[in-house]
Amino acid sequence: MVEDIESDLELEVDPKTKSKTIWKKVGAYRFSKEIGRGAFSVVSKGYDVEGNEYAVKQISKAKLTAEQLKALKEEIRIMRLVKSEHIVKLYAAYQSKDNYYLILEYCSGGDLDSLVGKRLPESKIKQIISQLTKALKTLTDHSIMHRDLKLSNILISNDILKLADFGVARTLGSNQFANTFCGTPLYMAPEILAG
Numbered sequence: 001m002v003e004d005i006e007s008d009l010e011l012e013v014d015p016k017t018k019s020k021t022i023w024k025k026v027g028a029y030r031f032s033k034e035i036g037r038g039a040f041s042v043v044s045k046g047y048d049v050e051g052n053e054y055a056v057k058q059i060s061k062a063k064l065t066a067e068q069l070k071a072l073k074e075e076i077r078i079m080r081l082v083k084s085e086h087i088v089k090l091y092a093a094y095q096s097k098d099n100y101y102l103i104l105e106y107c108s109g110g111d112l113d114s115l116v117g118k119r120l121p122e123s124k125i126k127q128i129i130s131q132l133t134k135a136l137k138t139l140t141d142h143s144i145m146h147r148d149l150k151l152s153n154i155l156i157s158n159d160i161l162k163l164a165d166f167g168v169a170r171t172l173g174s175n176q177f178a179n180t181f182c183g184t185p186l187y188m189a190p191e192i193l194a195g
Contacts, residue, residue: 002073003027003093003094003095005096005101009022010024011023026056026103029048029092029103032045033045038165038167040060043057054104054105055088056101059099059101060098074169074171075167076102078142078144078169079166084135085160090105105162111153111156112161131161132161135162139169145172146163147169148165148167153165
């Protein structure tokens with residue numbers, strides 16, 4: 001499920017500017033610049049040997065409880081299972097002595113949160129709703145509930161919306177109901193908060 005690796009540090013000096021960059025290497029990928037941070041992870045911009053861009057999600061093993069480790073394994077399983085242009089792609093998963101690393105599709109357009117307060121043409125809003133509907137339909141077809149759908153978990157890459165962060169996602173059987181309280185309270189339906 002997760003490939004064991006050793007992580008290394010590499011110092012690179014730009015010959016023109018003499019600026020130094022310390023890269024962390026994981027498998028065939030290297031990363032340096034932090035682009036985001038969550039409760040249990042740090043996301044950095046990474047590259048493969050050919051210069052292709054990736055997002056590298058680094059999760060500290062020391063911060064994970066047994067339940068959170070189970071959720072991480074489920075996140076990896078779901079991301080490997082679901083194939084759609086509207087779901088962030090998982091390319092590889094590694095673990096070192098101290099961390100887990102998820103090599104993910106890099107979405108250069110930011111997230112939907114960055115569009116808040118901007119005036120968008122109706123055609124753009126229709127496009128957003130259509131793509132979000134397609135993403136949710138894909139999850140429904142696989143009996144998966146995201147359970148933390150919010151603007152910062154909807155990324156943009158080349159004008160295509162992509163759902164990200166399946167950390168609390170869950171697969172349900174045909175006659176199963178979810179009764180766990182999880183997600184981001186500001187984005188929950190009022191009836192969930194009311195109990």
